[in-house]
Amino acid sequence: MTVASGARMYPAYDPATTRYAVFPAADGSVRVDVTDATDVAFNGVPDADGTRTFTGLRAGEEISVFIGSGQERRAVAFYVVPDGFPTLAAESTDAPVEPGNIALTLDRYDNSTAPRFETIVDRNGVPVYTRSHAERVLDLKLNGNGRFTVHRPTTTAGRTGGALVELDDQFREVARHETAGLENTDDHDSLLLPDGSEWLIAYEPNAATGLIDSVIQHLGPDGSVLWQWTSAPYADETVVPGDVDYAHINSIEVQPNGDVLASFRNFSSVFLIRPTTDPADDEVVWKLGGRTSDFTFPALSDGSADTGVCAQHSAKILTNGHVLVFDNGSGAFFGRPLCVDQQDPERGSVYRPSTRVVEFELAGGIATPVKTYGESDRFAWFMGSATQFDSGNMLIGWSSAPSSIAAETDSAGRTIWRLSDTQQPVDGVVPRAYISYRAALVPARDGFDPEVAVDGPADGTSVTQGSVVPVSFSCTDRGGSTLQSCDGPAGRQLDTSVPGTHTWSVTARDGSGGTTTRSRSFTVVAPVVPPPTPTTPPSAVSRPDLALRVPPGRWVGTGSLAPTAQVLRTKVRPGRTVRATLRVRNAGGARGRFVLRAPRSLARGTLRVSYVHRGVDRSRRLSRHGWRTPALAPGQVLRLRVRVKAGASASAGRPAVRVVATSPQGRRDVVRLLVRVTRDM
Incomplete structure (x- = not known):
């Protein structure tokens, strides 16, 4: 195909x-x-x-x-796919991956006019959903309330940043969420919980300091503020002095006991925050990394000092109590280093141009890296994500490390699946690779029922009993589970055998079990029988019945008379010949002769056809004005040997040898020999 x-x-x-x-x-x-x-x-x-x-x-x-x-x-x-969508490629081992699809927000981040895409793709990179757009969009995922969400620009007058957009299973917008009492809603992360509450973050201007504070806000189902935290008291811990965005929060995770794990890129630190009823009493339980880390970091395997977490994203506490971090590292991309020298935290920031997906064990005031996942030679200087599943497998969003958009590792950290942009040239130029802010596993659920189009006959039509009434219908689907069936009346025609009003239906079914049925009614009317009138019995007539056979196959066309399609398919290589037998039978009630017509050449002369009866070549007559057979009695048969020779220059295609037989009374039959020219047999 x-x-x-x-x-x-x-x-x-x-x-x-x-x-x-x-x-x-x-x-x-x-x-x-x-x-x-x-x-x-x-x-x-x-x-x-x-x-x-x-x-x-x-x-x-x-x-x-x-x-x-x-x-x-x-x-x-x-x-x-929409215009400009990248050609994606997946690689995998035989190891099992987590079931589900991958949610991405594809962007080249090159300040070009190239389209951006919200998309959900299967494990081959084939979309089940796409939305092409020009604006900044981040963090497409399945949120905690069971709904798809994505951050899009705010449309509220007087506000800045984005809005958390809630989508139904057909990816239609059903709600928007923004912070309360603040100017900004940030698009790096969010949580919508089953109880109707929500956790949002903001990059909020501070009029008193002129800085941009990172704010965490917990809102109730009614939109009231249940709790709010600000990074303002920690502004002097920044690794980017002089930058108004001194904290740059990029992920939050609420723990079962209510603690909040928050990642701050411009602190190069992860905070565990314990909310209280009085925000003034909120406690930072610990800080992992940064200028005032509560943990030291052991030396690396080469004896050098570990910088700890640096410009990190996507911090999570695992079920074993360890902390998982997409630990970006720092290069020259942002114009300054972002890593903290944990041997001398107060000195200037340092570079670490490498990225690791790392699991830290926190014990005795020491943060020990116990495992890393995925490739060790990547450098994603901004964005990224890592999520561990119950199986131990890990989904990594490699973000700005463009050799992979996303990857999955097994529990040992080995890569078992990856997805990348093949960077197909555009007008001869290889474009920058598409990357994604994060990669999120989402269930492969199909929110679309299949669709049925019924073209005819019209609803309520009346037909004569015993008449042949074809029906016309088709089925389509979208949503990812693929159309599985499109079933209507047997033989795609109405059953007109019984008078009365009846219903005919078409049912489409997709791979998720979704079905759609469309029905129409019709009335079968008994034929009006005129009174008999004396007539002279018609004389019996002859009638041709054509059939084709390519030995050792079966006859095609036996007993089937035009206009029913009678097609025999075969293959031939250039320079080779295919042989067939054409049989003409008198299926009528009277003796008669038939005129046969058929072509001598096909495909601009690259295929030559001959017809031989009892050693005599009848090809010229068949292809010109027709060859008149000898008279055949009812049931009598004659045969012609048919040869189709493909010239050496014959090109791939499906030319057809069409043979027509006509009786003196105008009775006709047609058969076709469909010859596929191929170089592979």
Whole structure:
């Protein structure tokens, strides 16, 4: 299975993969080609030759393909990505990864006009959700109340920063959350809890000092302030003196006992804060790293001093009591060093141009690094995340270390999966890689039910008993679980055998179990039988019945008369010949002769076709005005040997040998020999 005519897809087709991302061609179209399948349906509609071109596609729509081979049928989906979306690539070992999808906020952070994207992708990097935008957006995740959230710019007059936007399972905005009594809501982190309360942070201007304080705020379900903390008393602990953003909070985590773990990049420190009913009595239980660390750090394996945490993000307390930190380190990116020399905390800050995802054991006043996760040669100078699961696996958002957007490690810290931007050239230029503020694991839940389109016949239509009434319908889906079935009336036609009013239905089902049914009514009316009138019995007539066979296969077309499709498929290599037998049978009640017509050449002459009857080549007559067979009695048969020779220059394609037989009374039958030219047999 491939896409063609200027469209492209990722990953490459693999029978074990069911979802693909597709980039439409310049004209917005996508052509899908399916080969080596006995049955193909696009959006639930059977397709005879396995090729269909889709136009008018919009980002986020999916093309559903059913592929049947023998008794097996697979459901595949193509997700239409928005313009500019990166081509992602995943690598993995055989080790199991955590179930679910990955939420990202993709951005190049290069001050260009390149689009940014909120997205949720599967483990192959194929989206189940995308939103293209131009503004700064951070921290797409599943929050503690079970809803997706993301930080987008505020739309409230007089406020600065962002707003925490709550989304439903179809990614529609349902609520916005902002701090109370403050000017700013910051977009680095947030918590929405099942009890309806929320934890937000702010970069709040301090009119008295001229600085930007980092503020943590706990709001009740009614929006009232339950607790608030400010970094103002600790301003002199900054590692960036002279910078108004002296603290720069970037993560919070509320512990089961109510303590708050907070990470401050510009303190190069993690605080454990114990809230009280009186903010003046709030206690900083301990500080990990920074100028006044409550813990010392043992020397590194090479004997040099450990700087402790430095410009870190995403601090968490693990179930074993250890502290996990995405420990960025510091280079020249921000124009000054951010690390603290823990052997001399009061001296100027120092550089450490390396990043580690590190687990610290805190005991006896010593913070001992007991384990690191992922690659040790990365340097992510800003942003990043690390989350440990019950299995011991770790999801890492590598942020500004562009060789990976995200990675998962096993419990030993070895990388078992990674996702990256392949940086496909744009107008011959390799762009900067897309990165993400964080990477979050989210459940692979599908909030969209499949859709059914019923095109005909119209609701309430009346039909004659015994008549053949075809129905037209299709099914589509989105949301990530892929359309699995699109079922309607048997044979895609109404059952008109019984008079009365009836209902016909189409039901679509996706991989999450979501279903949609659309129904229409119709009335079957008994035919009006006119009174008999004496007539002269019509004379019996002859009628042709064509069939094709490529030995040792079965006959195709036996007993089936036009307009029913009668197609025999075969293959041929350039320079080779395929042989078939054409059989003509008189299926009528009278003796008769038939006129056969068929082509001598196909594909601009690169395929030559011949027809031989009893040693005589009838090709010229068949291809010109038709060859008239000898008279055949009812049930009598004649055969022609058919040879299709592909020239050496024949190119890949599916030309068809179309044979038509006509009786003197105008009765016709048609068969087609569909020859696929291929270099692989």
